[in-house]
Amino acid sequence: MDRMKTDQAGEPGEPGRLEDAHPGAASSAAPRGAFAFNPADEERRRGVRRMKAIATGMLLAVALVYAFAKWRQNAGAEGWPGYVAAAAEAGMVGALADWFAVTALFRRPMGLPIPHTAIIPTKKDTLGRTLGDFVGENFLSSDVVRQRLRAVGVSRRLGAWLAEPANADRVTAELSTALRGALTVLRDADVQAVVGEAITRRADAQEVAPGIGAMLEKIVADGGHKKVVDLMCVRANDWLVLHGDSVMEAVTGGAPGWTPRFVDKRVGERVYKELLRFAAEMRDMPDHPARGAIDRFLADFAQDLQSDTDTRARVERLKTEVLGRGEVQELIASAWASVRAMVVAAAEDERSELRLRTRTGLLSLGARMSSDERLRAKIDGWLEDAAVHVVTTYRNEITSLISDTVAGWDAEQTSRKIEAHIGRDLQFIRINGTVVGALAGLVIYTVSRALGA
Structure with a gap:
């Protein structure tokens, strides 16, 4: 109990950590493959420490209530001290049990080599593989991809978006920039x-x-x-x-x-x-x-x-x-140069026939996609087939990217990063365990007294 009191900033029984005393130490000395802790993460960690203090404070509070109630019982008081002592005792049990469960996710409670503790650091690679398999089975299956794309209605939304003149102008400008960039990067000699x-x-x-x-x-x-x-x-x-x-x-x-x-x-x-x-x-x-x-x-x-x-x-x-004949080859070369110069000039000119026709074509396509159900069904079918081909062909590469990335993370830093994101909510489990345990103890003691136990 003394050790629990002195380590209130972390967890009961959790060894003191340098990064808790110096928040920037973990990020500055992070090993290869570790996460970098940004200011938002540091703020989350401070929130976790506050919730830990509250949960630990509730444990200490019910312990004091239990000690007071037992003292009154030993002093000869009858009635309420028994109920209070039973509730406080069950509250301590619930708080300690939930503290153990929450702590076991991220580290070994009190540093003891208890089996099935420090789950995230020790099972990180397994969790990565499991996560990759889960994503592959539940997100990268052909049925899921088709259903999701069909529910989104890509062609209908895209058609409505393209039918807006401002959006058609934007797409035309982007296409012109891409075309101009591609033609500029290409070497004339190679293309010729x-x-x-x-x-x-x-x-x-x-x-x-x-x-x-x-x-x-x-x-x-x-x-x-x-x-x-x-x-x-x-x-x-x-x-x-x-x-x-x-x-x-x-x-x-x-x-x-x-x-x-x-x-x-x-x-x-x-x-x-x-x-x-x-x-x-x-x-x-x-x-x-x-x-x-x-x-x-x-x-x-x-x-x-x-x-x-x-x-x-x-x-x-x-x-x-x-x-x-050399003249023919020179004609081919000069033809490419002329075509490239003409296309680049047309792409740069907002009033060129190329850009005007492209804009008109986009507006027409958007209007047709908005009104023509058969066209939408055809485009949606193409998109679904393309997406299914990608996910079925490269599913293993995608899932291995997840598992390999997780495997490359530093175990300790991964645990701390995850704790910074979800640790505050997990501390509510300790608080709930204290409250629910106290209520359960009170109910059990009350029923026992009512039955004459």
């Missing part, structure tokens, strides 16, 4: 090498002639090439009109030297007029025979690209030669 290598590898791995032939065949069948032919006819006619002298010089320059000059000139004029007439007719007559010849040529060429081995082989050789 990757893009160039990917394009070259993809082109080498796939034969392009059949695809080009199928596309050309569809274009010819739909008449999509006619506007190109119209443009070529107009340009050819315009060129002939502007460069008539050049055409006649070319014709006369190729005439034999023995022909008279006036004959060469007449022939050149005749050739030029025929060419001009031919170009004008092709320009103005959609059903001109030459146009039909072009149609047949393109149709035959489309078939050859798809089925003629020699044509396909020549196209492949041409493709390889083109991709291997």
